[in-house]
Amino acid sequence: MSRVCVAERCMGLLPALLVGVLLLALSGASGPARGQGLSALERQMEAVVRDSWGDAPGVEARRLVQDDTQLECSRVRNEPGDALRERIQKRELARISYPEGGLVLGDPVAGERYAKDGYGGRVGRLRPDDPARPRGGNCQACHVLEPRDGIGGTLGPSLAGFGIGLGTRPVAVRYVYDRIYNSHAVNPCSEMPRFGYHGFLTRQQILDIAAYLLMPDSPVNRIEPPGSEPAGTVRPLP
């Protein structure tokens, strides 16, 4: 087939795969395949993916496989209609696991660290994770976390002043726990990672972060001196 080795290895098989994609595309064969729930075209695309990431060792290769929610959200480009939204939400709610002792806010200082630290989840030969070091949620990559936070990202809404108005009521703690553990249970096809579901953060870490977000004396909710800009929006419970 291909006489060329373009990478660390030769890929003689690939043109055949793509010819397969092409034939399917031309024949319009896209009905759902029995068993896996993938259309014939999707299965060809997945073959290209598998082959292009082919040399990934065990853990990495497993991470490549999509779960049901990743697949469904990819298909609709994160805009699920009402029916799909309902189905995903129900399924993801059932996937949340709660601590034995109930939802008790943890240590806000540790929580701050986990919210700002982006450590962990690395793959590849470059810099694998140190198992002794706890992972961080890297919340700050996507969220402004505090009224004085000048480096937070904007993919998600600002969380400055998040706890003002919410307080530490059980319903607030539950909302924050669910949101971090499994954001799709709150907003199906959310862009926010499911930190608990994937085991990326432990349940205790999530309770620590919840404390950081909700406790009134946390820097998240620090009331600014009079005359300065309002810290954040006072939000009603969803």
Add this chain to the structure above:
Amino acid sequence: MIRPMLLALPLALAVGVTAHADHLKENPVDVLMRVIEEVPDSPYLLQSEQNLMMMEDNPNLWTVEDGKDLFYAARGPNNVSLETCDFGKGPGELEGAYAEMPRYFEDTGRVMDLEARLVHCMMEIQGFAADDPAVRQRHGSGSDHMKLQSYIASWSNGIPWNPPMDHPLERAMRDAGEYIFYRRAGSLDMSCQTCHYETGKRIRASVLPNSRVPQEWTKAISWPAFRVGHDHSRSSQHRIRGCYWQMRQAGPVAGSDGTIALISFWTDLARGQPAILPDMKR
């Protein structure tokens, strides 16, 4: 604040670039300015005034010059230059060739991006072995690959991206790239859409280009570019690895069809917008 400075820029820049690379008909900064005029409020395009000022002295211009020497030098076991290599517009025809890649090549039966095509020619024409450092070493300003890619790509400066979609495999690759672009996976549930679907969003301090705004996207995909943060020139393939790293997913095999498919799709998204080559990035 930034705009008055920008408008004054082209005047101040009349000399420099052409002193380096005399085949560049237009100053890459001017190409970028044309694009900015169409979307004057783009946070991504305007994020670094300093980079814009520095583009005149883009270190990649030296890499382009080195690449020119390499391209015409007789090298490899066969002791020949790359002048007979066909990048899609005929042997040795470089003008506008990169702006029309990836494309289908009959002699290999594959859709190839610039890097794959270059590897092909280095091996088939010059006789380099696959494990020769000239072929193997893909990254870093000092590598033959960065030099040659930078030189070849610079011949498409200012030319609108126009990847061909005539051959069915070219369309199949573009579609596979679209599929991969939107494919969420991994323990952070991310796809390229997560970070490149809205204008002006930031991951921490980095302003993200929006794949749906061709003017932002043409700069985003204009590689090779000098990456100030890395102090090296980088390629499209290197950018793909970097973004998979950010998503905490395994990186694809360099040069695999998956990566070329992504490049086919991302080039299609910038269709019609001028390539900015060489570019300079954060």
